[in-house]
Amino acid sequence: MAFITFGHHALIAGNRKAAIDGVILTIILAVIFTALQYFEYSEATFTISDGVYGSAFYASTGLHGLITIVPIKLKIQICLNHQILKILIITILTLFLQLKIIILIIF
Numbered sequence: 001m002a003f004i005t006f007g008h009h010a011l012i013a014g015n016r017k018a019a020i021d022g023v024i025l026t027i028i029l030a031v032i033f034t035a036l037q038y039f040e041y042s043e044a045t046f047t048i049s050d051g052v053y054g055s056a057f058y059a060s061t062g063l064h065g066l067i068t069i070v071p072i073k074l075k076i077q078i079c080l081n082h083q084i085l086k087i088l089i090i091t092i093l094t095l096f097l098q099l100k101i102i103i104l105i106i107f
Contacts, residue, residue, distance in 0.1 A: 003025040003026045006022040031072070033068055037061065040061070041061075
């Protein structure tokens, strides 16, 4: 939330570049969170039907993922309207390439 708040305050102050940077950083962090959430779900050794822990885990992390993904979808639509998509795609692709390199080094 900090970067979107930064972008909002920059927009109010008339600083367009800082506002765009705030939105892009927010989207990047949400994409990283979603990727890590997917990794966590795929590697979990328990299911939602394994008891209270599984139910609580999937309910809480699923809700957190939902409230992260839905606003990001809206932010991406706003970016599409303002033709920021090229910058966003280049940034995300660069980030994923770096993340892939890190994962390859770790595993």
